Amino acid sequence: MSFASVALCPALEEIINFPGIIGRFGNGLNLDDPILIFLNIAESLNPMRVMESDSIASMKLTIQSIKGFFVKKQKKLLVHDVARNKLLDLVIRLSDLQAVSVKTFGGKVVELFVEKSRSVGYVKQKLSLKDHELTLDGEELFDDQRLITDLCKSGENVIHLLIGKPKDFFVEPLVVNHEIELPSLLKELISSTIEGLEKGNSPKKSSDGSGGAYFMQDQSGHKYVSVFKPIDEEPMAVNNPHGLPLSLDGEGLKKGTQVGEGAFREVAAYILDYPITGPRTFPHDQPGFSGVPPTTMVKCLHKDFNHPNGYSSSQEDTKIGSLQMFVSNVGTCEDMGYGVFPVDQVHKISVLDMRLANADRHGGNILVSRDGNDGQIVLTPIDHGYCFPNKFEDCTFEWLYWPQAKEPYSSETLDYIKALDAEQDIELMRLHGWEIPSSCARVFRISTMLLKKGAEKGLTPFAIGSIMCRETLEKESVIELIIFEAEAIVSLEKTEEEFISTVSGIMDRYLDKYSLN
Structure with a gap:
């Protein structure tokens, strides 16, 4: 079990270890003064002051406000009852917490404790890393819904994360049901699309059709691997690249359809295009009876998509749409x-x-x-x-x-x-x-x-x-x-x-x- 100790120490020689503390508290401490305590977690001392009339329970509340600890029931015990001692060791149960160290661009390490039920997105939020990515042992943590407990390895008390620089592009699956695993065919489709972008091969906007469609290239840049269709660039949608008027009532170009739902219909057509053996049970890679190319929903960011209001490589410029395997044809x-x-x-x-x-x-x-x-x-x-x-x-x-x-x-x-x-x-x-x-x-x-x-x-x-x-x-x-x-x-x-x-x-x-x- 992980634990933290709290050292309650009014002695001057202990305070000297923290420059600037003396000026705040003076050189002589007595029971009428605030009492300085140190919260020792993972060999890191964190100064905190309490009043002599505070109870142990109120101390725990104060600690919680700083570190996000859970408060457990504790009998009342005034601080002045124990202030005569040079050192007070309290054990705070951290079974629901996980130590996380995050290395910044300059090499600085930031440490924090996070409830294991929290997500990667929560860590980003705590560190103001909304437009950055995190990596764990080389794995890029794109999915902000990943839980901290899923990243913990057996026997390790600390998760070491690296902050990655915000990319000018990314492609990641849009997960709506975590119980459904993407078939390997779609995983490979996304991977090959990312590899092409990493090599600097930009999306090529199609000149055909009335909506935005982008051919995504492979690593060599000599062939296409997928086609991305953002929902905000559909015909009559807000960012349509062909100048079509905005739909006033939400109906699409075809009667009975809605603007912004085209990508879902693209994916549904693939899902319902069963193989000859029957309905799809994911994951599998069997081709469908009618031959609809493998298609999935993704989040995608790139400067070459249609951004009428300008491009800033932020999450606000991320587009959602369908990604379909490109089929070579004559x-x-x-x-x-x-x-x-x-x-x-x-x-x-x-x-x-x-x-x-x-x-x-x-x-x-x-x-x-x-x-x-x-x-x-x-x-x-x-x-x-x-x-x-x-x-x-x-x-x-x-x-x-x-x-x-x-x-x-x-x-x-x-x-x-x-x-x-x-x-x-x-x-x-x-x-x-x-x-x-x-x-x-x-x-x-x-x-x-x-x-x-x-x-x-x-x-x-x-x-x-x-x-x-x-x-x-x-x-x-x-x-x-x-x-x-x-x-x-x-x-x-x-x-x-x-x-x-x-x-x-x-x-x-x-x-x-x-x-x-």
């Missing part, structure tokens, strides 16, 4: 004829888009790659910031007009669709920190239901997608008509489960007509 679907795309590649994207009610699927956000020695074409869907809308009005799927969409699903794809579970998906998103709005959750339940029912009845992606998408801007889609009909039947007092059940019955009637045709 272009997008806009760059070549759709006739060369394999049916299974088109179908896998159709499953994702209809399930998530994607409001922005066009040829420009489907990458084309060539895999293997035979150069087989692989399609990779990106840009999912407009998935999970709260209405179907803007759902658009460019693949709907490709001939592959009129081919039936394979048995493997049908099995994958059959296993989908909207309620399980909503809970999974909640586990990862995104509480999907109720209106968006309703659309997600209905879109998943339509995909499952349509596939079960043997409908093609074209047939199912045609139910979900409008033929013209003014004409409601079939799925919208189904919802309107259900809303006319179900009263507001009914539960969400009852509403979805009503939609299901009406949907069956419509789908029967499609299956007959």
Whole structure:
């Protein structure tokens, strides 16, 4: 057990060890004068004065105010009862405290005692190190939520930390659930992004799209490893780099979406893009059925991001957004004829888009790659910031007009669709920190239901997608008509489960007509 001793010593020869003390207390001490005591912790003496009428309990309160100690119950004992002694040893229990030494830039060591339940951020706050980083045995302590107890090593009484100079950049995961471990693929993605920045390879702003997107380079600077999209640079967001007007009501460019939520939707699309074996159980690195690139939420700082009000390398300039693995490609679907795309590649994207009610699927956000020695074409869907809308009005799927969409699903794809579970998906998103709005959750339940029912009845992606998408801007889609009909039947007092059940019955009637045709 750690302990500290308190030396109560009115003798002059003891006071001389602390220059300047004599001038404050004089050369002659008696019981009417303040009594000087020394708090001895980790071989460091700390002077403190008390009055002769003070009790031991009040002394402990005074010590606590200086060092943050816990006060334990103590019987009353006046200081003058023990002042005759040259030395008074008190034992203060420090089982809940941890000694921390922090080395500054100039080599000075600052020592403090911190409750083990405190965080790294608390230590920074105590030492006014908000914009600095701390390191422990070479490990950079980026996560301010790390607890002191987690840094303690067995048998060591002191944690030795170094203050690092504030960097002009950093990338770190945005942790919303400490019980979920990042898969190694995402850890490597973040590490390779940091390595590129450390080599001085700055982010390259994309000229495409209506929001801020930055290609992050590797160590060599010859290739990209990731793409960062800050939420404050989304279309119609406050720091959008393309001059788009600020959203007045919070709605995004696509109806049914909200400005500032694009990054969460990007990550949710990756999380819900299950491997063929079933829902993701982290950590693992299996690719998803539809091929959404690995994506995670991060905090990122760099001068080359859009900072309209100037850049100061402070925490205020830190941006939050999605970090997605960069996929090497030979272009997008806009760059070549759709006739060369394999049916299974088109179908896998159709499953994702209809399930998530994607409001922005066009040829420009489907990458084309060539895999293997035979150069087989692989399609990779990106840009999912407009998935999970709260209405179907803007759902658009460019693949709907490709001939592959009129081919039936394979048995493997049908099995994958059959296993989908909207309620399980909503809970999974909640586990990862995104509480999907109720209106968006309703659309997600209905879109998943339509995909499952349509596939079960043997409908093609074209047939199912045609139910979900409008033929013209003014004409409601079939799925919208189904919802309107259900809303006319179900009263507001009914539960969400009852509403979805009503939609299901009406949907069956419509789908029967499609299956007959």
